[in-house]
Amino acid sequence: ILVFLVLGLLVFPSQLPEVALQALILVFVLMFFARPMSVFITLAKSKYDKREKAFISWVGLRGAVPIILATYPFVYNLEQSQLFFNVVFFMVLVSVLVQGMTLNFAARRLGIIENDEDKKD
Numbered sequence: 001i002l003v004f005l006v007l008g009l010l011v012f013p014s015q016l017p018e019v020a021l022q023a024l025i026l027v028f029v030l031m032f033f034a035r036p037m038s039v040f041i042t043l044a045k046s047k048y049d050k051r052e053k054a055f056i057s058w059v060g061l062r063g064a065v066p067i068i069l070a071t072y073p074f075v076y077n078l079e080q081s082q083l084f085f086n087v088v089f090f091m092v093l094v095s096v097l098v099q100g101m102t103l104n105f106a107a108r109r110l111g112i113i114e115n116d117e118d119k120k121d
C-alpha cells in the first residue's frame with residue numbers, strides 16, 4: 001500500500017485524459033492478444049487445459065511492478081518520462097478495474113469454479 005501511495009504522488013490526474021486513448025489501445029492488445037499468447041506459449045507443455053490457461057491469461061500481471069518499472073525513466077531524466085509513467089499507470093488502473101472486477105465472472109464462465117446453483121445440487 002505504501003508503494004502505491006508513493007507512486008501515486010507521481011501521477012497528475014489532469015494529465016491522464018491525454019494518454020487515455022493510447023493506454024486503452026495498449027491495454028486491449030495486452031489483455032486480448034499479447035498476454036494470452038505468451039501464456040499459451042509458455043504453458044504449452046503444462047498440465048493445464050485451455051480453460052485454465054485462458055483464466056491465467058485473464059488474471060495477468062498488474063500492480064506495483066509495472067508502475068515501479070515505469071519510474072526508471074525518471075531516474076535517468078529521460079524527456080518523455082512523465083508521459084511513459086502516465087501511460088503505464090493508466091494501463092495498470094484499467095487492467096485492475098476491468099480484470100480485477102471480472103475475475104469471478106471469468107472463472108465461472110470458463111468453468112474454473114462452480115456456480116452457486118451447482119453447489120446446491
